[in-house]
Amino acid sequence: MSLPGSSFSGGPLPRIVGFSANLQRPSKTRALVEAVAEATGTRLRADIRLFDVVDAGTGLGAAWSRDQLSLPARRILEAIENADALIVGTPVYKGAYTGLFKHLFDFVDPAALVGKPVVLSATGGGARHALVVEHSLRPLFGFFSAQTIPTSVYGSDADFAEGVLVDAGVRARVADAADQLATLLGAWAKPAASFDAAPAAAFAAPSR
Numbered sequence: 001m002s003l004p005g006s007s008f009s010g011g012p013l014p015r016i017v018g019f020s021a022n023l024q025r026p027s028k029t030r031a032l033v034e035a036v037a038e039a040t041g042t043r044l045r046a047d048i049r050l051f052d053v054v055d056a057g058t059g060l061g062a063a064w065s066r067d068q069l070s071l072p073a074r075r076i077l078e079a080i081e082n083a084d085a086l087i088v089g090t091p092v093y094k095g096a097y098t099g100l101f102k103h104l105f106d107f108v109d110p111a112a113l114v115g116k117p118v119v120l121s122a123t124g125g126g127a128r129h130a131l132v133v134e135h136s137l138r139p140l141f142g143f144f145s146a147q148t149i150p151t152s153v154y155g156s157d158a159d160f161a162e163g164v165l166v167d168a169g170v171r172a173r174v175a176d177a178a179d180q181l182a183t184l185l186g187a188w189a190k191p192a193a194s195f196d197a198a199p200a201a202a203f204a205a206p207s208r
């Protein structure tokens, strides 16, 4: 899905890609990434696309090199590399990002994310591992010389009700992160008309 509209401050819309490392659906992590994407879409006209590991399928974990990636996994990788900004999320597994989250970013061109804004988010069973965003995710995107957004977002089981993010404190951090992302992307425009998430199969590789 992309938001309607053909211009952004006289140019193309910024492309924001959300990637969540959830292995199941429904997913709290995907819901959190969607919440950030939706909040960003109300602040900034943008082409926003969302993917998760379920979209990538087993062709992600089975690949030992970029050439071995399945088409759905490769399209997600290319979308990440060609994005103007990222919203990433991972469930906490054993105190860190999941193996498949790291596996996908191991294939990303080291130069592809330089200077790009990245919102960091994660979910865990409880609050104990809330700092995983700081000690796992932020150093990873530091490697890429990405511009990580100051406010990261973490949600635990108790912050969701029937798959929806309900905790006011976490929702405030979502809003703060969206504000910061929109500011970094450098322009404020009319609120977006709609927001929608598309499966990887519906996504054509970016042309620029």
Ligand SMILES: Cc1cc2nc3c(=O)[nH]c(=O)nc-3n(C[C@H](O)[C@H](O)[C@H](O)COP(=O)(O)O)c2cc1C
Pocket: 022, 023, 024, 026, 027, 028, 029, 030, 091, 092, 093, 094, 095, 096, 123, 124, 125, 126, 127, 128, 129, 156, 157
């Ligand atoms: C293999 C595995 C390891 C996990 N390790 C942790 C952990 O170390 N800390 C934690 O808070 N939650 C842990 N959890 C719980 C998940 O992080 C939590 O349920 C998460 O919100 C699931 O996200 P999802 O709904 O997007 O799949 C673990 C879950 C699994 C399956």
